Amino acid sequence: xxxxxxxxxxxxxxxxxxxxxxxxxxxxxxxxxxxxxxxxxxxxxxxxxxxxxxxxxxxxxxxxxxxxxxxxxxxxxxxxxxxxxxxxxxxxxxxxxxxxxxxxxxxxxxxxxxxxxxxxxxxxxxxxxxxxxxxxxxxxxxxxxxxxxxxxxxxxxxxxxxxxxxxxxxxxxxxxxxxxxxxxxxxxxxxxxxxxxxxxxxxxxxxxxxxxxxxxxxxxxxxxxxxxxxxxxxxxxxxxxxxxxxxxxxxxxxxxxxxxxxxxxxxxxxxxxxxxxxxxxxxxxxxxxxxxxxxxxxxxxxxxxxxxxxxxxxxxxxxxxxxxxxxxxxxxxxxxxxxxxxxxxxxxxxxxxxxxxxxxxxxxxxxxxxxxxxxxxxxxxxxxxxxxxxxxxxxxxxxxxxxxxxxxxxxxxxxxxxxxxxxxxxxxxxxxxxxxxxxxxxxxxxxxxxxx
Amino acid sequence: xxxxxxxxxxxxxxxxxxxxxxxxxxxxxxxxxxxxxxxxxxxxxxxxxxxxxxxxxxxxxxxxxxxxxxxxxxxxxxxxxxxxxxxxxxxxxxxxxxxxxxxxxxxxxxxxxxxxxxxxxxxxxxxxxxxxxxxxxxxxxxxxxxxxxxxxxxxxxxxxxxxxxxxxxxxxxxxxxxxxxxxxxxxxxxxxxxxxxxxxxxxxxxxxxxxxxxxxxxxxxxxxxxxxxxxxxxxxxxxxxxxxxxxxxxxxxxxxxxxxxxxxxxxxxxxxxxxxxxxxxxxxxxxxxxxxxxxxxxxxxxxxxxxxxxxxxxxxxxxxxxxxxxxxxxxxxxxxxxxxxxxxxxxxxxxxxxxxxxxxxxxxxxxxxxxxxxxxxxxxxxxxxxxxxxxxxxxxxxxxxxxxxxxxxxxxxxxxxxxxxxxxxxxxxxxxxxxxxxxxxxxxxxxxxxxx
Numbered sequence: 048x049x050x051x052x053x054x055x056x057x058x059x060x061x062x063x064x065x066x067x068x069x070x071x072x073x074x075x076x077x078x079x080x081x082x083x084x085x086x087x088x089x090x091x092x093x094x095x096x097x098x099x100x101x102x103x104x105x106x107x108x109x110x111x112x113x114x115x116x117x118x119x120x121x122x123x124x125x126x127x128x129x130x131x132x133x134x135x136x137x138x139x140x141x142x143x144x145x146x147x148x149x150x151x152x153x154x155x156x157x158x159x160x161x162x163x164x165x166x167x168x169x170x171x172x173x174x175x176x177x178x179x180x181x182x183x184x185x186x187x188x189x190x191x192x193x194x195x196x197x198x199x200x201x202x203x204x205x206x207x208x209x210x211x212x213x214x215x216x217x218x219x220x221x222x223x224x225x226x227x228x229x230x231x232x233x234x235x236x237x238x239x240x241x242x243x244x245x246x247x248x249x250x251x252x253x254x255x256x257x258x259x260x261x262x263x264x265x266x267x268x269x270x271x272x273x274x275x276x277x278x279x280x281x282x283x284x285x286x287x288x289x290x291x292x293x294x295x296x297x298x299x300x301x302x303x304x305x306x307x308x309x310x311x312x313x314x315x316x317x318x319x320x321x322x323x324x325x326x327x328x329x330x331x332x333x334x335x336x337x338x339x340x341x342x343x344x345x346x347x348x349x350x351x352x353x354x355x356x357x358x359x360x361x362x363x364x365x366x367x368x369x370x371x372x373x374x375x376x377x378x379x380x381x382x383x384x385x386x387x388x389x390x391x392x393x394x395x396x397x398x399x400x401x402x403x404x405x406x407x408x409x410x411x412x413x414x415x416x417x418x419x420x421x422x423x424x425x426x427x428x429x430x431x432x433x434x435x436x437x438x439x440x441x442x443x444x445x446x447x448x449x450x451x452x453x454x455x456x457x458x459x460x461x462x463x464x465x466x467x468x469x470x471x472x473x474x475x476x477x478x479x480x481x482x483x484x485x486x487x488x489x490x491x492x493x494x495x496x497x498x499x
Numbered sequence: 500x501x502x503x504x505x506x507x508x509x510x511x512x513x514x515x516x517x518x519x520x521x522x523x524x525x526x527x528x529x530x531x532x533x534x535x536x537x538x539x540x541x542x543x544x545x546x547x548x549x550x551x552x553x554x555x556x557x558x559x560x561x562x563x564x565x566x567x568x569x570x571x572x573x574x575x576x577x578x579x580x581x582x583x584x585x586x587x588x589x590x591x592x593x594x595x596x597x598x599x600x601x602x603x604x605x606x607x608x609x610x611x612x613x614x615x616x617x618x619x620x621x622x623x624x625x626x627x628x629x630x631x632x633x634x635x636x637x638x639x640x641x642x643x644x645x646x647x648x649x650x651x652x653x654x655x656x657x658x659x660x661x662x663x664x665x666x667x668x669x670x671x672x673x674x675x676x677x678x679x680x681x682x683x684x685x686x687x688x689x690x691x692x693x694x695x696x697x698x699x700x701x702x703x704x705x706x707x708x709x710x711x712x713x714x715x716x717x718x719x720x721x722x723x724x725x726x727x728x729x730x731x732x733x734x735x736x737x738x739x740x741x742x743x744x745x746x747x748x749x750x751x752x753x754x755x756x757x758x759x760x761x762x763x764x765x766x767x768x769x770x771x772x773x774x775x776x777x778x779x780x781x782x783x784x785x786x787x788x789x790x791x792x793x794x795x796x797x798x799x800x801x802x803x804x805x806x807x808x809x810x811x812x813x814x815x816x817x818x819x820x821x822x823x824x825x826x827x828x829x830x831x832x833x834x835x836x837x838x839x840x841x842x843x844x845x846x847x848x849x850x851x852x853x854x855x856x857x858x859x860x861x862x863x864x865x866x867x868x869x870x871x872x873x874x875x876x877x878x879x880x881x882x883x884x885x886x887x888x889x890x891x892x893x894x895x896x897x898x899x900x901x902x903x904x905x906x907x908x909x910x911x912x913x914x915x916x917x918x919x920x921x922x923x924x925x926x927x928x929x930x931x932x933x934x935x936x937x938x939x940x941x942x943x944x945x946x947x948x949x950x951x
Contacts, residue, residue, distance in 0.1 A: 203569070397570075411701070
């Protein structure tokens with residue numbers, strides 16, 4: 048009989064051919080930073096643009112690998128990923144609550160997710176906010192990070208999830224708290240990440256609270272017109288007249304800008320900084336404002352005052368293809384989604400083509416009730432029906448542990464805001480349910496370890 | 500109130516700023532091949548080194564993307580991934596059985612996984628065998644694929660799983676059979692892929708049969724000495740004397756090769772093609788043979804006669820770090836695992852460092868019973884205790900649907916071989932149980948669709 052070889056056998060050869068020394072070394076999860084990297088680290092700490100002393104968190108930087116999914120020399124390039132820690136309430140081996148950062152400075156999310164700080168004492172939880180790669184200070188290529196597809200190509204959700212996995216694992220080891228249960232939290236895109244993280248890394252997070260997470264806004268899962276129909280419904284419900292005026296305003300804008308001195312008049316009415324060259328900037332500004340006011344239609348005035356950040360928007364268009372249209376019933380000008388055009392824009396701007404079905408290939412979404420009923424557990428999808436993004440989220444319970452908490456009056460991840468005395472009952476109730484469910488995950492976890 | 504922007508809002512702008520044409524185009528999952536690619540395809544079909552007319556499969560090539568996890572221009576490079584189809588027993592919307600190819604020509608796995616062909620008629624199943632990237636004809640860089648880490652860096656299990664996901668989805672669409680339930684099958688590394696595929700892509704595969712899949716042979720999950728202890732046990736159980744002779748033979752080899760003309764004598768005894776320069780090649784050959792004969796200790800003679808392939812072994816050492824040692828009780832020379840040495844070998848040979856904890860970060864493994872009890876379902880881990888790889892697999896039921904089927908006398912994925920009249924009862928029984936469980940997954944799937 049021939050003596051064939053196999054990958055496994057030759058792998059064995061690799062292990063046995065080394066001369067055996069007496070000790071077995073346990074490799075660390077991450078190498079120590081080089082001298083160059085240490086000085087880079089110091090620069091980052093110094094140049095932190097948002098050192099907000101009011102935020103009860105300490106800032107740290109984690110040496111993160113650039114590319115988790117190839118094994119080339121450049122893949123192992125390290126960049127520093129920022130994360131914030133609050134250990135004030137924490138007991139060792141207690142739960143760790145991790146915010147899976149979205150598209151902006153992590154400090155903003157920390158400042159606007161007071162909910163986690165509210166519940167930390169009750170759970171004796173460690174709070175961790177992890178900045179998403181390519182945002183804030185977590186720039187793999189420094190100032191050149193957005194230069195081209197060559198650098199931007201590393202910005203995608205799978206790399207981000209792997210970042211979280213590696214960082215959380217390393218953190219637990221460094222805190223000597225590997226028995227701590229981890230729960231992930233996220234709002235909006237961060238909520239999508241939290242849900243996907245629980246599904247892809249159930250061995251790292253025991254559950255996820257995904258607030259206003261439109262994980263079904265892909266392919267044909269959600270009707271393409273539902274987003275703008277939802278915005279329109281908000282306005283219509285508030286005032287039918289308002290809805291009709293807005294619906295007719297687009298034509299008026301067009302008519303006015305066709306007139307001589309029409310654009311000058313528009314510039315004056317809207318108090319634009321420079322004179323308008325076309326009606327489109329006004330139209331887009333209004334369009335955005337209508338959507339935005341729906342999203343952040345929060346119940347208390349204090350919340351409204353909180354300034355919202357300008358997010359860098361350069362890199363959403365390869366992976367996250369969310370087709371949207373405006374139906375005849377909406378208050379927006381009717382429009383369809385032209386994929387060819389969309390793709391051509393990506394190609395011109397970034398030199399890459401979109402992958403319109405990649406998200407649903409990688410994460411699923413079609414028949415999600417059927418799929419997750421049989422696999423997956425411990426996810427809360429919270430939504431408010433004022434928020435147009437809710438239509439692309441999960442609005443019905445999928446199983447005993449994959450639960451939809453929906454409020455009629457809630458807006459975009461309102462549950463994540465700090466509790467205030469003025470909060471309406473439905474909001475207090477939604478947060479209480481979230482707390483109870485999270486508690487049940489943690490209790491179950493500790494029971495499971497006990498009975499091993 | 501300032502009008503801030505957000506990624507989502509600006510994504511909206513991307514969708515609304517295009518002038519709306521009347522139709523909505525549905526982009527295909529994959530672009531049509533270019534002229535260059537079409538001619539490459541013809542070359543591949545012509546040069547197929549294993550056109551085995553006896554294998555009841557048709558050969559196809561799928562245009563697969565090189566890098567699923569970055570979005571750079573070179574990521575979208577297409578290579579042709581081979582896959583085999585048998586549609587003889589298939590009814591449309593019937594189940595699709597997919598073999599998640601391992602480290603070799605896909606034809607070999609098709610030829611040695613007669614089990615799938617045996618059960619296809621009963622299920623009216625479509626059979627698909629997908630070749631693993633960087634093996635067989637599925638070479639992303641043609642003859643230069645193994646040239647350096649620059650090309651080899653794309654060879655890893657996450658890319659392979661994504662290949663399977665994309666291909667299966669496209670196949671179902673092309674066969675107009677998107678309602679078909681998919682079950683994945685794999686043996687050895689292929690079994691690891693099948694299990695991980697069900698865990699990572701539960702929306703694509705409703706279940707997995709993972710035969711002889713050592714998914715726990717990482718980190719400290721499985722004792723490092725268990726593999727060689729298992730081989731030694733096989734020999735010891737067969738003959739204590741045999742075990743003792745082998746245990747003593749390493750020293751004898753060493754002593755003999757130290758003598759003048761010792762190596763010449765060894766060369767003569769082992770009938771080597773060239774004269775031995777050291778004892779190590781003999782030692783390694785024997786070592787391999789002992790391991791190998793344990794692995795393939797199949798119950799019927801006919802199976803033994805099947806030649807096994809020479810697998811290319813170049814690329815296992817970055818991702819799959821499976822520390823193994825030889826205890827004093829084993830019949831092998833005592834040895835430990837030296838990570839530093841191992842890592843240095845990788846660096847010298849490939850210019851990259853291993854990531855020893857990456858597999859368990861990405862897929863889990865620690866406390867797997869606890870984790871998968873609460874998430875994940877529908878996986879059969881089948882093992883035979885003759886197979887030393889079984890020790891790194893799952894040997895106990897984890898839940899009602901994650902099941903371990905273990906036989907005392909089974910060897911490396913013996914259940915995957917074609918049934919023969921001489922098969923012992925324990926083997927017939929194991930296969931029957933697998934069939935029944937797979938049937939239950941499929942029945943449940945059809946019930947679920949019905950009750951949507």
